[in-house]
Amino acid sequence: MATTKRTVEVELSTTGLDAQGRPRRVPLVVDEQGAPVSVEVPSSIEPGLQGEHMLINIGPQHPATHGVLRLVLELDGETVVRCIPHIGYLHCGFEKIGEYRQYNQIIPWTDREDYLNSPGNNVAFALGAERLFGIEITERCKVLRVILMELSRIISHLVWLGTTCIDIGAFTPFLWSFQERENVYNLFENWIGARLTTTFTRVGGMGADIPDGWVDQLTAFVKHFPETVSEIDRVITRNGIWVGRTVGLGVMSADEAVNYGLSGPMARASGVAWDMRKDFPYLDYETYDFDVPVGTNGDVYDRYLVRMEELRQSTRILEQAIKRLPDGPVNVADHRAILPPKSKATSDMESMIHHFKQVMEGPRPPRGESYVAVESPKGEKGYYMVSDGSSKPVRWRIRPPSFVNLSAIPRMVEGHLLSDVIAINASIDIVMGEIDR
Numbered sequence: 001m002a003t004t005k006r007t008v009e010v011e012l013s014t015t016g017l018d019a020q021g022r023p024r025r026v027p028l029v030v031d032e033q034g035a036p037v038s039v040e041v042p043s044s045i046e047p048g049l050q051g052e053h054m055l056i057n058i059g060p061q062h063p064a065t066h067g068v069l070r071l072v073l074e075l076d077g078e079t080v081v082r083c084i085p086h087i088g089y090l091h092c093g094f095e096k097i098g099e100y101r102q103y104n105q106i107i108p109w110t111d112r113e114d115y116l117n118s119p120g121n122n123v124a125f126a127l128g129a130e131r132l133f134g135i136e137i138t139e140r141c142k143v144l145r146v147i148l149m150e151l152s153r154i155i156s157h158l159v160w161l162g163t164t165c166i167d168i169g170a171f172t173p174f175l176w177s178f179q180e181r182e183n184v185y186n187l188f189e190n191w192i193g194a195r196l197t198t199t200f201t202r203v204g205g206m207g208a209d210i211p212d213g214w215v216d217q218l219t220a221f222v223k224h225f226p227e228t229v230s231e232i233d234r235v236i237t238r239n240g241i242w243v244g245r246t247v248g249l250g251v252m253s254a255d256e257a258v259n260y261g262l263s264g265p266m267a268r269a270s271g272v273a274w275d276m277r278k279d280f281p282y283l284d285y286e287t288y289d290f291d292v293p294v295g296t297n298g299d300v301y302d303r304y305l306v307r308m309e310e311l312r313q314s315t316r317i318l319e320q321a322i323k324r325l326p327d328g329p330v331n332v333a334d335h336r337a338i339l340p341p342k343s344k345a346t347s348d349m350e351s352m353i354h355h356f357k358q359v360m361e362g363p364r365p366p367r368g369e370s371y372v373a374v375e376s377p378k379g380e381k382g383y384y385m386v387s388d389g390s391s392k393p394v395r396w397r398i399r400p401p402s403f404v405n406l407s408a409i410p411r412m413v414e415g416h417l418l419s420d421v422i423a424i425n426a427s428i429d430i431v432m433g434e435i436d437r
Contacts (some may be wrong), residue, residue: 053081056418060089064167064422067432071409071421083410086401091433091435098396102362103129103203106396111197113398113434114160118198119188120152120376126201127282128372128383133365135204137336140328142283144210144336147218147321149198149283149374150314154225155184156377156429157307157314161232164304168245173232180228183221190214203363204338205331215322222318229311237308246301250412250424253298260408264379265402266305266428270298276375290316300427307429310377337363362391378402378429400434 011138054075059065067087074082094113098106110121123145130137137145162177185195192200192208200207202316236242252262257270267274275292277285293309295302331338335354344351365387379401386395413421 011214019181031213038309044244051077058421061087064122065425066163066430068436069406069425069430069432071188071425073413073418073421075418080413080416080418080421082304083413083421085406087406087436089433092433092434092437094437095396095398099393102364103393104362106393107201108197108199111199113400113437114376114378114381114402114431115196115433116156116157116431117152117377117381118279119148119200120156120203120374121381122198123149123283123346124372124374124376124381125383126203127374129203129365131370131372132368132385132387133203133337133363135332137205137332138210138329139326143321143325144206144330145201146250146283146285146288147318147325150317151184151187151323153314153377154311155181157311158184160307160429161304163237164423167422167426168242170236170239170242172342173236176228176232180225182343183225187214187217187221196302202331202338205329215325219322220317222315222322226312226315229308229315231401233308237305243301245420245423246304246427247299248297248355249300249420250427251297251299251417252408252412256408256411260411261404262379262408263404265303265310266379266405266408269295269302269306271296276373276380280373282306283370288317288320300423303427303429364389364391373399376377376401378431379405381434398434398437400437402428402432403435406430406435 016421056073056075057070058073059070059139060068067073068087070086070089072084072086091110101109107122107125109126111118115310124185126145158177158181162181165171165173165177180323188198189195191214192198192212195201222304247395252260252266252270254271257267259273262270262272271294273292273294276282277288277290278292290313291309292312293306295306334359335351339345339358340348340351340354345355346352367387369384369391371382371384373380375381380399381401382399384395384397384399385393388394409425409428412424416424
């Protein structure tokens with residue numbers, strides 16, 4: 001005689017909790033005597049492998065978190081169910097320290113936010129302070145700052161490219177990327193003597209003009225650099241392992257990218273054509289001929305493609321900047337805002353007074369506030385400062401793209417495998433110095 005079957009709802013703790021924190025209820029088939037006949041297991045759990053969810057930590061001491069990021073992951077097997085990022089392990093206090101420093105004394109702190117984009121941070125802060133002071137920089141200074149920002153973008157993307165290759169399992173492109181990064185650092189060192197933390201700019205100009213022969217060195221770099229980019233492209237862009245580890249991971253649609261406030265390559269890879277150099281130009285970027293690469297799928301692979309193309313576009317901008325670099329002074333002529341030359345400070349009474357007042361007290365902008373945002377390698381980098389008429393800002397705040405972009409990581413990793421978390425996190429391109437600042 002056939003056994004009569006019926007279905008009842010039972011609680012199985014091995015399937016985890018529902019949205020209200022209660023054990024999920026799943027259908028259990030039993031016969032007339034109440035003995036179980038079969039269990040309909042949710043499709044996300046492979047039959048025979050049911051188990052409790054597990055919490056694991058990735059970081060804060062983990063090479064793939066690129067700093068002191070800690071990701072608390074709830075796993076169902078190897079699938080990420082939930083991701084909780086913890087960022088509070090650096091505590092640099094840049095913004096509060098800046099309220100007790102003269103404007104030019106803040107510039108070394110900007111080096112240490114996104115330390116892969118130190119010259120770019122220097123330029124962005126100087127632009128914000130100059131708007132507050134009402135200073136118009138010289139044409140030569142504008143072009144030199146464009147060169148700085150594009151070299152800085154190249155450095156940042158090369159570090160991202162090399163370390164992402166390491167995270168995913170490729171080693172040779174890492175060596176090529178870091179060799180080119182070293183070439184750019186040699187250019188920085190030949191210009192101003194520093195490499196990683198540069199402190200290049202001053203409010204109203206630059207720390208130093210370029211030395212003789214420096215443009216020739218830059219021209220040689222611009223000439224051979226695209227060959228390295230093409231070689232890396234040839235090795236990994238259509239590599240089956242690379243494609244398999246990047247395509248379809250961490251997808252963010254254009255609407256999601258906008259809703260999360262993503263910017264830079266993160267937003268452009270999702271199809272959002274947003275670039276501060278085009279949409280809110282500064283340093284005459286609107287007069288340069290370059291393209292803004294935009295992706296379609298918003299996954300790890302598209303973020304890679306966007307950054308690779310940005311390396312080529314930065315090279316185009318550098319080529320144009322070399323051709324248009326004008327002669328003339330690099331600093332403004334107003335010595336109330338920028339230090340006079342040392343030769344004048346030691347021979348001219350008025351220049352010596354300006355030198356003394358600037359060093360001891362610092363230049364004083366009028367009362368007011370300003371916000372300037374630039375296109376950093378990671379996205380929209382903004383500086384907001386408020387002046388009460390003293391030589392120090394009464395408020396200084398930073399809009400860091402790494403912080404905003406990282407906020408989307410729970411959305412991007414949930415539902416993916418544990419091994420995919422490493423690739424997705426790498427694709428965001430974060431520096432913890434501008435996150436827990």
